[in-house]
Amino acid sequence: MLSFSQRTSSATILVFVVGVAQGAAPPSLPPQSVFIDPLSFAVLGQNATFRDSAFDSGFNPSSTPTPFFQILDAGFLDILGPEPSFHEIASNPDFGFANEAPVYVPDTDEIFFSGSPFPGNTNVSNQVNRVSMSEVEDALRASNGSAVNVTVTPINLPSTVLSTNGGTGPFRGSLLFVGDGLGARPPAVTLVNPRPPHNATVLLDNYFGRQFNSLNDVKIHPTSGKIFFSDVSYGFALNIRPAPLMPNQVYRFDPDTRVVQMVLDGLVRPNGIAFTQDGRMAYVSDSGSLQDLSGTTALQTQPATIYAFDIDPVTERFINRRVLAYIDAGVPDGLQVDTNGNIYAATGDGVQVWTPAGTLLGKFFVGMRTANMVFAGFGRLVLLSETRLFLARVNAGNVNLEGR
Numbered sequence: 001m002l003s004f005s006q007r008t009s010s011a012t013i014l015v016f017v018v019g020v021a022q023g024a025a026p027p028s029l030p031p032q033s034v035f036i037d038p039l040s041f042a043v044l045g046q047n048a049t050f051r052d053s054a055f056d057s058g059f060n061p062s063s064t065p066t067p068f069f070q071i072l073d074a075g076f077l078d079i080l081g082p083e084p085s086f087h088e089i090a091s092n093p094d095f096g097f098a099n100e101a102p103v104y105v106p107d108t109d110e111i112f113f114s115g116s117p118f119p120g121n122t123n124v125s126n127q128v129n130r131v132s133m134s135e136v137e138d139a140l141r142a143s144n145g146s147a148v149n150v151t152v153t154p155i156n157l158p159s160t161v162l163s164t165n166g167g168t169g170p171f172r173g174s175l176l177f178v179g180d181g182l183g184a185r186p187p188a189v190t191l192v193n194p195r196p197p198h199n200a201t202v203l204l205d206n207y208f209g210r211q212f213n214s215l216n217d218v219k220i221h222p223t224s225g226k227i228f229f230s231d232v233s234y235g236f237a238l239n240i241r242p243a244p245l246m247p248n249q250v251y252r253f254d255p256d257t258r259v260v261q262m263v264l265d266g267l268v269r270p271n272g273i274a275f276t277q278d279g280r281m282a283y284v285s286d287s288g289s290l291q292d293l294s295g296t297t298a299l300q301t302q303p304a305t306i307y308a309f310d311i312d313p314v315t316e317r318f319i320n321r322r323v324l325a326y327i328d329a330g331v332p333d334g335l336q337v338d339t340n341g342n343i344y345a346a347t348g349d350g351v352q353v354w355t356p357a358g359t360l361l362g363k364f365f366v367g368m369r370t371a372n373m374v375f376a377g378f379g380r381l382v383l384l385s386e387t388r389l390f391l392a393r394v395n396a397g398n399v400n401l402e403g404r
């Protein structure tokens with residue numbers, strides 16, 4: 001394990017190191033947090049109840065009401081800061097309105113994201129929604145810290161923007177989306193105007209005349225500006241797409257020349273992608289153990305694993321694959337990297353945060369499948385947990401790619 005002083009140069013944490021032996025309970029905890037010492041559960045005993053399913057609500061030995069910060073390593077305190085908070089900000093018990101493709105637009109202080117697909121229905125695309133973060137701030141101020149339910153506004157998109165499942169940006173002022181495709185209609189990479197009339201431009205919808213399987217997630221390389229997306233057969237698993245006709249792979253796409261190249265194969269179900277700030281490394285989640293989104297046909301012996309790669313500086317192929325982490329709850333889905341290089345993975349119990357050395361620092365624990373997350377500016381992490389949207393106020397953020 002990495003010591004705290006190796007992990008960070010922060011003066012705050014160095015003070016901490018002096019007073020606390022590694023593994024010991026932190027002297028005081030921030031609000032809404034619990035410290036779960038790995039020593040406390042290393043031996044559960046012969047008569048313990050063990051978790052048979054990776055797709056249950058997760059490992060919450062303190063039975064703390066959700067949402068809360070589950071600290072597993074004192075390094076998580078640096079991310080939380082002294083005054084974190086964690087609240088539900090919107091909910092719809094009847095429908096998974098908050099699923100994927102989160103994008104924060106700083107100009108208007110809004111987030112965009114897509115709702116769940118409609119399995120088996122090739123007539124209806126999922127809905128892209130918008131939430132005003134200023135409205136969230138006002139509502140939370142007025143509620144004095146309890147859950148709020150802000151307005152979730154559906155936005156009307158052209159029929160070329162289908163089954164939106166991945167998003168990033170803003171990219172040159174637009175939302176950059178990738179979609180599953182729907183029925184015979186192809187998966188595509190699209191640009192969408194974040195302002196009305198929300199007009200869209202399709203950048204790519206084929207690989208030399210062949211359809212992709214279902215485009216899942218997308219990120220922009222921080223130095224080259226190339227677009228990288230994953231293609232995985234979840235559209236077929238959801239019965240909204242024909243059987244896959246290509247391997248599940250990750251691609252590099254030049255938005256100017258429109259040249260598309262495959263950069264990574266060999267994962268079972270490549271899913272979320274994130275780059276380090278310097279662009280030298282990437283993380284890719286393999287959600288191989290999740291076959292369809294119900295989790296019921298899950299193949300738990302398949303990967304639920306985040307891999308690290310070097311980016312070849314010339315070809316931008318993903319090389320030198322190694323393991324970062326195996327996820328204990330559900331599968332790793334969307335990924336983000338913060339400005340200190342920590343990796344945030346959306347998982348079956350919320351968002352889990354790992355150091356680059358593979359130490360699990362802690363969890364934004366919501367006890368529900370969370371497909372993705374986005375930093376809505378520094379210090380605000382928004383979690384997309386299907387029927388609920390959460391906001392965690394913390395002391396972390398990621399790189400803003402605006403203007404690229």
Ligand SMILES: *[C@@H]1O[C@H](CO)[C@@H](O)[C@H](O)[C@H]1NC(C)=O
Nearest residue numbers: 043044045046047048049050
């Ligand atoms: C486990 O349960 C059995 C049956 O109730 C009991 O005999 C045994 O002492 C228990 N073992 C432990 C380690 O508690």
Ligand SMILES: *[C@@H]1O[C@H](CO)[C@@H](O)[C@H](O)[C@H]1NC(C)=O
Nearest residue numbers: 090091092093094149150152
């Ligand atoms: C939040 O508001 C939406 C839209 O009005 C509504 O459908 C949903 O039931 C509300 N959530 C709760 C928990 O009342």
Ligand SMILES: *[C@@H]1O[C@H](CO)[C@@H](O)[C@H](O)[C@H]1NC(C)=O
Nearest residue numbers: 118119120121122123124183
């Ligand atoms: C899709 O549309 C077709 C033609 O209108 C209709 O026959 C079919 O029942 C619809 N499918 C679903 C799942 O709604």
Ligand SMILES: *[C@@H]1O[C@H](CO)[C@@H](O)[C@H](O)[C@H]1NC(C)=O
Nearest residue numbers: 031140141142143144145146
């Ligand atoms: C807000 O919540 C705090 C802590 O629960 C409580 O002490 C305070 O009285 C509340 N203020 C209002 C205006 O309800």
Ligand SMILES: *[C@@H]1O[C@H](CO)[C@@H](O)[C@H](O)[C@H]1NC(C)=O
Nearest residue numbers: 174191192193198199200201
């Ligand atoms: C939307 O339309 C405006 C005006 O024609 C155009 O400048 C812009 O590029 C369009 N945006 C997208 C994403 O298609």
